[in-house]
Amino acid sequence: MEFTVANAAVSSLLESVLAYFFLPQRYLAGSFTWFFFIFFFCNFAILTIYKLVLYPILLSPLRHLPLARGSWPLVGHALILFQRPGGEPHLRMIKETENDGIILTRGFFHSDRLIVTNPAALADVLVHKSYDMEKPPWSRAFLRKFLGDGLLMTEGDEHRHHRKQIMPAFHFRHIKELYPVFWSKSIEFCDAIKAALSEGESKVLEIGHYSTQVTLDIIGLAGLGRDIASLRNSDDELINNYEEILEPTTEKGVYFVLHLIFPHWLIESLPWKLNNRVRITTSNLKRICADFVVQKKANLKHESEESRDILSIMIRSNDFSDSNLVDQLLTFLAAGHETTSSALTWSSYLLSKHPDVQTRLRSEIHEYIPDPRALSNPSMDVASLLESMPYLNGVCNEVLRLYPTIPVSARYTIRDTTITGQFVPKSTVIFVIPWAINRNPKLWGPDAEAFVPERWIDKEMGRATMNGGADSNYSFLTFLHGPRSCIGERFARAEMRSLVAALVGMFRFEMADPNEKIVVGGTVTSKPMNGMRLKMTPVEWSA
Numbered sequence: 001m002e003f004t005v006a007n008a009a010v011s012s013l014l015e016s017v018l019a020y021f022f023l024p025q026r027y028l029a030g031s032f033t034w035f036f037f038i039f040f041f042c043n044f045a046i047l048t049i050y051k052l053v054l055y056p057i058l059l060s061p062l063r064h065l066p067l068a069r070g071s072w073p074l075v076g077h078a079l080i081l082f083q084r085p086g087g088e089p090h091l092r093m094i095k096e097t098e099n100d101g102i103i104l105t106r107g108f109f110h111s112d113r114l115i116v117t118n119p120a121a122l123a124d125v126l127v128h129k130s131y132d133m134e135k136p137p138w139s140r141a142f143l144r145k146f147l148g149d150g151l152l153m154t155e156g157d158e159h160r161h162h163r164k165q166i167m168p169a170f171h172f173r174h175i176k177e178l179y180p181v182f183w184s185k186s187i188e189f190c191d192a193i194k195a196a197l198s199e200g201e202s203k204v205l206e207i208g209h210y211s212t213q214v215t216l217d218i219i220g221l222a223g224l225g226r227d228i229a230s231l232r233n234s235d236d237e238l239i240n241n242y243e244e245i246l247e248p249t250t251e252k253g254v255y256f257v258l259h260l261i262f263p264h265w266l267i268e269s270l271p272w273k274l275n276n277r278v279r280i281t282t283s284n285l286k287r288i289c290a291d292f293v294v295q296k297k298a299n300l301k302h303e304s305e306e307s308r309d310i311l312s313i314m315i316r317s318n319d320f321s322d323s324n325l326v327d328q329l330l331t332f333l334a335a336g337h338e339t340t341s342s343a344l345t346w347s348s349y350l351l352s353k354h355p356d357v358q359t360r361l362r363s364e365i366h367e368y369i370p371d372p373r374a375l376s377n378p379s380m381d382v383a384s385l386l387e388s389m390p391y392l393n394g395v396c397n398e399v400l401r402l403y404p405t406i407p408v409s410a411r412y413t414i415r416d417t418t419i420t421g422q423f424v425p426k427s428t429v430i431f432v433i434p435w436a437i438n439r440n441p442k443l444w445g446p447d448a449e450a451f452v453p454e455r456w457i458d459k460e461m462g463r464a465t466m467n468g469g470a471d472s473n474y475s476f477l478t479f480l481h482g483p484r485s486c487i488g489e490r491f492a493r494a495e496m497r498s499l500v501a502a503l504v505g506m507f508r509f510e511m512a513d514p515n516e517k518i519v520v521g522g523t524v525t526s527k528p529m530n531g532m533r534l535k536m537t538p539v540e541w542s543a
């Protein structure tokens, strides 16, 4: 029997019953409850000593692993969950703890939590032993509110099967066909910015808002085969609900972390306005997606040419129930727009902070693309053109490396397993930290935290490289690797190339307040806490 508070209570009950029968002389009338509390107190004390001292110091099979500095009594290292940017405290631990690929940290009540740090350990967690692990039940329960039971949340055979069904939508040939869509939406995005600039005097815009609109429009077209057109209609219900849910406030950060610590029913029963807002926005999103599914099913009956969007592919596979289609759609709309929107926002930030890089990138863009409108012509091979631009690819990779949209990911062992030969028992939490791995000087060299797009360009050939000079592809974890990696990686990279090329080709930009300290916020994804205000000036697109 596992040592838990609930089990301590059950044991106390049994012990009280036994004492009642075997020590009747000790019982005064009506004192069963009293006995129960005495036993419960003793059991709880034993449990506490076991959890806090005996197990972690003498019994845990992980006790010999190097322990990160800074563990507090009772809470261990768990308070780092509240620190921002997510992943930064883990980077500090990785830098200062001598290790062979695994570092031990402590959670609440000194539970074992591992951080994997080197390519061999990451390969085991993400690829070789991937199905020995799942997303932790508490984070799944929280994310399920927003994403339903879509691909991101399912596990085991169900996940394997669904991923196989959806994969054709992300085949590289299909992504190639989507490039003209990405490009024409990128131009529309720039036109919307130009229109907003011409209206206001200040020439200052919060770029995150436009990034969210364009990426939602793109996933709408590619995921649903339907133009949500939020760039043209800022008042769209879908975008309003997403913006409300995803706005990175401190309150939402606390709300998320509390869900990781306390039972959900407890937080949901608190008189907290946010509970109500979450209920309203999630049910709005579900209703909108349910309408999309009904309309799509009706349209498919009359289509002459086979649509290739994600929803059509899922419907045609006949493998998804109507309610599961709604959940998958919720997942793809959220995972497919929020991530690339934040990557685009971080691109504009790093390029504002590095005007020399911005200027060099603009020259490359103008040289390779003499006429931006010509790329909307269906006969143009936009994919080959954008993929052949070394500096553009270097900038996009470097942004994704330094600001991975999902900075921290966690796994939970569902059976005993091993990582690089180290035995890891069932129910252990394992952290995979893209933020820390992508910035680890041991993997990237002393300039690991600097913005250097050139590291992605082969010095001799002048071509884009795949690994940025790192020895292993596990040094770059932005999309993770293996069966639970981002299914939309190719899609996201193609979309980002188009958006960055159009944005930098059309505008010169800088931080509206050069002294503003940008705070990285967000719950699951990383976004600037107070938005990203840029001063933008249209430039002439000249070859």
Ligand code: HEM
Binding pocket: 151, 152, 153, 163, 219, 331, 332, 335, 336, 337, 339, 340, 343, 404, 405, 406, 409, 410, 477, 478, 479, 480, 483, 484, 485, 486, 487, 488, 489, 491, 492
């Ligand atoms: C810069 C953009 C993106 C980044 C950095 C990113 C990152 C990630 C990461 C790290 C995961 C794994 C999460 C975990 O297991 O903890 C993931 C999963 C996923 N992503 Fe992305 N993503 C991006 C764009 C997209 C796009 C554009 C789509 C869809 C069109 C997408 C759809 C998904 C889905 C469905 C999963 C779940 C895959 C599975 O569990 O099999 N992502 N993404």
